[in-house]
Amino acid sequence: MTQKKSNITLQSLIHILQQAGREIVLPGFHTSIQTTQKTDGSVVTEIDLACQQFIEKKLTELDSSIAFLGEEMSESEQLQCLKESHGRYWCLDPLDGTTNFVANVPGFAISLALIESGVPQMACIYDPVRQETFSAARHAGAHLNNQAIRCAPVANLDESVGYIDFKRLQRDTAISMACDRIYRSQRNIGSCALEWAWLAAGRGHFIVHGGEKIWDFAAGSLLVQEAGGRIGDFSGQSLFPCHALSSPILATCNPTLQAKLQAKLNPG
Incomplete structure (x- = not known):
């Protein structure tokens, strides 16, 4: 046949x-x-x-x-x-x-x-x-x-602008990310898909989210990878293959920011 x-x-x-x-x-x-x-x-x-x-x-x-x-x-x-x-x-x-x-x-x-x-x-x-x-x-x-398109070249965390969804982070993590002044500024635009797309296009430098659904990150994660960025969860594990519907998200424009933010989000 x-x-x-x-x-x-x-x-x-x-x-x-x-x-x-x-x-x-x-x-x-x-x-x-x-x-x-x-x-x-x-x-x-x-x-x-x-x-x-x-x-x-x-x-x-x-x-x-x-x-x-x-x-x-x-x-x-x-x-x-x-x-x-x-x-x-x-x-x-x-x-x-x-x-x-x-x-x-x-x-x-x-x-x-x-x-x-x-x-x-x-x-x-x-x-x-x-x-x-x-x-x-x-x-x-x-x-x-x-x-x-390519991710932005920013390497220093204190020069970065990130997309952070505070309400889905654990309380202590949210307070730390809000108060410790480790980055230049943060945004939350209310659309995970656009935040992924904009990260890939050099509009921002990282994403921190306590629990995106697979339909929130499936397309965007490939965009960021193909644009030269890094993706994973807070502990550095791969997002794929998916066995659950949601995952914490850490995505950045380069390996340096990924390592620095991962250490912040997963200090243990």
Whole structure:
């Protein structure tokens, strides 16, 4: 039997996300939309659900043999995908930054990764407001609107600007990171996907997060790696392959910052 040739290319993924942003996400921005609070306290809207449904359908048309893991699935479905996908699955956040979206803050994105053999192989993050498309393929570099990007060259921690989510850090760690003045400044823009994409594009120097979901970091982690950055958890362990839905995140623009921040976050 002749095996059907896959239609998957990085450009095909870019096209799907741009279409979803143009036809579903942006038309819902600055409008009155229904929201529901999930068990973890985050919100979901009809736009999240419609965007996931649209993208899942398009991905199935590309290759129906690849499993699908989306943020708006049930937790049991997500865990089943991790367990039974045999290392090959799509990982989608259909609207990362939903709270921003609902509050009319223009900081949200669509994030998609293709994971094979336990690690991301292709990634795309699309910012429909700025019409910025961040993309990467393993061993082929990272790009913004088809132009190559690299992480910033900053090596000194006291000159760095980082993305820190204090509320998901342990209390003592949050106090230490807030008060010890080891970096120049910090931001939290309310979209993990954009923070990863911006780190890869040289807009900031590190990310510290106490617990991102796999759909928050799957695409962005490949972007940062392909842009020359470093990724891991607080203890220096690899983020992939994933056996759980969430992980602490430490990502930086270079090995020097990675080592310094890891020592701060994991002093034992």
